[in-house]
Amino acid sequence: MTEVRSGPAFSVHDIPFSTHGSWFGISPVLAEKTYAEDLHLVSHQNGMHAALRLVPLDPTTGERIETRVTATPSLLSWTHASGRIDLAYESPQTVRLRGTETGLRITAAAHTLTPFTGTYFFHDPVDGAHVFTSYETGRRYRLTVRSGVVREVRGSQALGVAERGLTVTADADGTWEAAVEELDSARRPATSSATFDEVVAAAEGAFGAFADAVAPWRSAATPAAELAAYVLWSATVGRAGLVTRPAVLMSKHWMDKVWSWDHCFNALALAPGVPALAWDQFSLPFDHQDESGALPDSVTHSEVLYNFVKPPIHGWALARLRGRLSEPLDRAELTEVYDRLRRWTDFWLTARRAPDAALPHYQHGNDSGWDNATTFDPERVVVTADLAAFLVLQLRELASLAGELGLADDARKWTRGAEEAQAAMLDELWTGDRFVTRGADSGDTWDSSSLLDLMPIALGEHLPESVAKTLAARIEAHLTPYGLATELPTSPHYRPDGYWRGPIWAPATVLIEDGLRRGGHERLADEISARFRGLCESHGFAENFDALTGTGLRDRAYTWTAASYLLLAEAHELRHKATGHM
Numbered sequence: 001m002t003e004v005r006s007g008p009a010f011s012v013h014d015i016p017f018s019t020h021g022s023w024f025g026i027s028p029v030l031a032e033k034t035y036a037e038d039l040h041l042v043s044h045q046n047g048m049h050a051a052l053r054l055v056p057l058d059p060t061t062g063e064r065i066e067t068r069v070t071a072t073p074s075l076l077s078w079t080h081a082s083g084r085i086d087l088a089y090e091s092p093q094t095v096r097l098r099g100t101e102t103g104l105r106i107t108a109a110a111h112t113l114t115p116f117t118g119t120y121f122f123h124d125p126v127d128g129a130h131v132f133t134s135y136e137t138g139r140r141y142r143l144t145v146r147s148g149v150v151r152e153v154r155g156s157q158a159l160g161v162a163e164r165g166l167t168v169t170a171d172a173d174g175t176w177e178a179a180v181e182e183l184d185s186a187r188r189p190a191t192s193s194a195t196f197d198e199v200v201a202a203a204e205g206a207f208g209a210f211a212d213a214v215a216p217w218r219s220a221a222t223p224a225a226e227l228a229a230y231v232l233w234s235a236t237v238g239r240a241g242l243v244t245r246p247a248v249l250m251s252k253h254w255m256d257k258v259w260s261w262d263h264c265f266n267a268l269a270l271a272p273g274v275p276a277l278a279w280d281q282f283s284l285p286f287d288h289q290d291e292s293g294a295l296p297d298s299v300t301h302s303e304v305l306y307n308f309v310k311p312p313i314h315g316w317a318l319a320r321l322r323g324r325l326s327e328p329l330d331r332a333e334l335t336e337v338y339d340r341l342r343r344w345t346d347f348w349l350t351a352r353r354a355p356d357a358a359l360p361h362y363q364h365g366n367d368s369g370w371d372n373a374t375t376f377d378p379e380r381v382v383v384t385a386d387l388a389a390f391l392v393l394q395l396r397e398l399a400s401l402a403g404e405l406g407l408a409d410d411a412r413k414w415t416r417g418a419e420e421a422q423a424a425m426l427d428e429l430w431t432g433d434r435f436v437t438r439g440a441d442s443g444d445t446w447d448s449s450s451l452l453d454l455m456p457i458a459l460g461e462h463l464p465e466s467v468a469k470t471l472a473a474r475i476e477a478h479l480t481p482y483g484l485a486t487e488l489p490t491s492p493h494y495r496p497d498g499y500w501r502g503p504i505w506a507p508a509t510v511l512i513e514d515g516l517r518r519g520g521h522e523r524l525a526d527e528i529s530a531r532f533r534g535l536c537e538s539h540g541f542a543e544n545f546d547a548l549t550g551t552g553l554r555d556r557a558y559t560w561t562a563a564s565y566l567l568l569a570e571a572h573e574l575r576h577k578a579t580g581h582m
Contacts, residue, residue, distance in 0.1 A: 007072040007207060008227040012039065014540055014556040015227075016252045017076040018234040019203060020210065021092035023301070024051070024182055025234070025252040026076055030109075032254045032555075039069065039078075040109055041095075041141065043182060044249065044256040045240065046302045049136040050109040051119065052165075052180070056085055057103035059169045062152070065102070073230045074204035078102070088200045090192060092238060094181045098196045099148070101174055106143060107165030108132050113158070121164035122157050127189040130156075130166055140183050144190040148176025207233055213273030215566060221576075222569040224537045231541050231562035232266065236277070241301040244287040245280035248559050249300070255543065255555045257300040260285040261310040261369050262560045264317035265507060269563035271324035279333075282314075282321055286340045292351050293343030297366070308366040311387060312348055313511070314341060315394025316458060320514075331405070338401040345394050348387075349417075354440055358424035359383050360391065361440040365500075369507070373486065373500040374448040374493045375437050385435035386455035388425035392418045393459065422462065433470055449491035450500070451478050451508055458511045460518030468519045475512060476524055482539075483532045484509055485547035496546045497553050503544035504535065506564035513568065529568045536565040 013035065018025035024043040028036045030050045041052040056078045058065045067078035067085075078085040083101025090096050097104065108119035120133045124142075130153070132141040148170050155164030170176045179190045194202070211218075211229040218225035235249045248266045249256050263281045270278035285295045288304050297308040318341065322329065329337065352360040361383045362368050365376035368386065375384060395418035402410035429435045429445075435453050436445040447453060456463065457471045478484045483504040487494045494502045509532045516525040535550050541561040542552025 007074060007204065008230060009070060009072050010227060010230070012069055012071050012076065014552075015071075015231060016042065016234070016557060017071045017087070018252050019089035019092060020206065020233045020236045021238040021246070022089065022182075023092070023237050023240060026054070026087060026095070027253070029253050038064075039076075041180065041182075042252075043134070043137040043139060044237065044252060044301060045137045045139055045182075047136070047300075048254050048256050049134065051134050051137055051139075051141055052132060053105075053107050053109050055105040055107070056080070057105050057167060057169075059083075059101060059103045062103070062167070064105075067102075073207040073234070075200050086196070086200075088196065088203055090179070090194065090199045090202075093183065094179055094190065094192075096192075096196055096199050097168075097178045097180065099168065099170065099176045101170070103151075103167050103169035103176075104178075105152075105165060105167045106180070107163060108134075108155075110134075110136075111163060112161050113164075119164060120157075121155050123153070129189070132164070137182075140185070142181045142183060142187070142190070144179045144181075146177040146179060147171065148178070210274070214270060215570070216273070217570050217573045217577075219573065222533075222573060224533075224541075224565060225569055228536070228541060228562035228565045228569075231557055232269065232559050232566075235557070235559045237301075242288075242299060242304055243284070243301055245284050246277060247284055247299075248277075248281055250559055251543075251555045251557045253555045253557055255558065257298040257303075258284055259298045259310060259369075260295040261313050261507065264313055264321075265510060265560040265563045265567070267321055268317060268324060269566040271321055272326060275325045275327065278321065278325065282317065283337075286337075286344075289340060289343060293345075293347035294351070295344060308364060309347075310367065310369050312344060312390045312394050314344060315397035316390065316511070319393070319397045319400070334401060334405060338398070338405060341394065341398055341401070345391070345398060348391055357383070357440075359388050359421065359428065362387060368452065370450070370452045370486070370500040372498070373450045373452045374491070375450045375452045377448070377493075378437075378444070378446050379439040379442060381440045383429070383438045383440055384452070385425055385429045385437075386452055386458075388421055388429070389456035389459050392422045392425070392462070395421060396462075422459070425456070426464070426467070430467065434474070449488040449493065451475070451484060451486045451512075452500070454478075455508070455511065457515040457519065460515040461520075463519060468521070472516060472519075472521045472524055475516070479524075479528065479531070480504075480547045481531065482535045482545060482547060482550040484512060484528060489548060496548065499544070499554075502547055503553055504532070504547050505544045506532070506558075506561040510564045510567060529572055533565060533568055533572065536561065541565065 016025035016027035039054045040050040067080045076087045085099040110118045130143045151167045153166045155162040210233045215225040267278045267281035288296045297305045348360040365371045399411045399414035438445045487502045513528045539550045539552045543554035543558040
């Protein structure tokens with residue numbers, strides 16, 4: 001019997017059980033706010049789709065039994081008083097199963113098969129396997145029984161409404177083993193010689209090596225580091241469909257995309273330990289850059305969306321990424337990223353800057369990444385200080401790249417552009433004690449209680465000291481015991497689960513902490529870092545968090561949250577080691 005393995009334990013109700021490179025996971029979460037009673041094999045090809053339902057059974061009565069589900073990075077188990085079922089990934093496409101004194105019913109999640117939807121089920125006479133073929137995922141799921149007995153095959157070749165599946169139970173020795181593979185049209189029969197325990201050990205070793213690479217600095221003072229590493233490791237998928245590179249999805253729950261600002265934080269966290277994967281994360285949205293220079297809003301297996309964009313934080317991210325990569329970019333890589341960043345910047349300076357305007361504008365809150373922030377309540381097509389600040393940082397990074405490439409004229413042009421954009425931001429949007437937002441059409445201005453209005457602190461050392469000091473004081477007013485509320489808790493518009501109207505978010509935390517630290521406001525930066533790290537250590541890696549209770553909200557396995565924890569925890573550990581504190 002397989003013993004409990006080392007590594008962080010987690011609840012599959014919060015974090016799906018999966019492995020690096022796989023497009024599917026094992027989870028009870030079937031969609032947003034939709035939890036099943038049983039675990040399912042959930043694929044993320046062609047969207048999020050539950051393909052198979054996994055139901056533990058009493059081997060004597062054939063009835064469903066209540067079990068306790070436990071998970072570590074290498075092993076998922078259902079246990080009850082007299083037996084258990086274990087599941088482990090042998091490869092990104094294959095899971096191995098082993099049962100002792102317990103049966104397992106494996107059925108198609110969908111009961112209805114139409115000419116265009118549902119799952120067809122049949123016995124393959126070529127290799128003796130049973131195969132489920134899913135319209136939704138466009139993939140097949142092949143079940144091969146390695147030992148044990150197949151019972152109660154139902155719905156083989158059935159059309160219309162039917163239960164489709166089978167039960168695997170033990171033979172005389174009380175144990176059984178099986179394998180389930182996600183495949184395209186066909187594959188050679190599953191004949192692995194590895195034992196189940198060897199499969200578990202290999203998975204344990206693969207995750208351990210990843211955790212050691214991305215968080216070698218971890219200690220008792222960073223208790224969530226291994227789980228954060230697992231969230232990133234397990235949410236990584238292989239190149240497939242429109243995903244041009246190995247990609248860390250935002251989650252293997254329903255937020256199963258790469259958004260064109262989320263990816264920056266994942267890249268930064270991965271850079272020192274797995275630089276190639278980090279560079280793939282930064283580069284992936286640029287692989288889909290359109291003719292205007294715009295990045296897509298998001299990329300996933302079978303869909304690239306361009307109806308919105310995301311903010312130009314890529315200059316800020318690239319500057320930090322280059323400092324964290326274990327080897328410098330070569331000239332060809334510098335040339336390519338310079339061209340891509342140039343085109344992305346030109347998009348904001350042309351397609352998003354009105355005639356005679358000095359500053360670009362957003363067309364909707366979604367473009368900012370802060371979809372429903374109160375900044376956008378009066379109007380949506382707006383000139384904001386956060387956009388101007390990010391563009392200034394991007395122009396400065398372009399100037400740096402141009403200088404390294406020997407493009408002196410370009411370097412001067414980008415430097416001049418950065419200075420002009422910052423001057424316009426301060427002249428047009430700074431009132432002396434706050435930044436305001438301006439309607440791009442109406443010309444009206446207003447302020448809000450949103451943390452978004454304070455994001456120019458990301459300029460750090462480039463801000464005038466008086467402006468930075470004022471912003472820092474306003475930022476501190478947003479600080480709750482758990483971190484930075486995105487809307488002042490005293491605001492009438494504050495909502496505990498209001499998306500960007502109150503909850504704490506990782507990217508805002510990292511950008512503000514970095515800007516404060518670079519601007520010399522280290523005490524406040526330290527406090528923000530400590531509270532966010534404590535939040536993750538107590539409440540996990542949710543998409544966002546209730547600012548007054550710390551409760552995790554929405555998707556509970558969000559990679560940019562895990563990445564942000566790793567960034568802040570690493571920096572904290574290294575600062576303390578540098579000063580001799582432990």
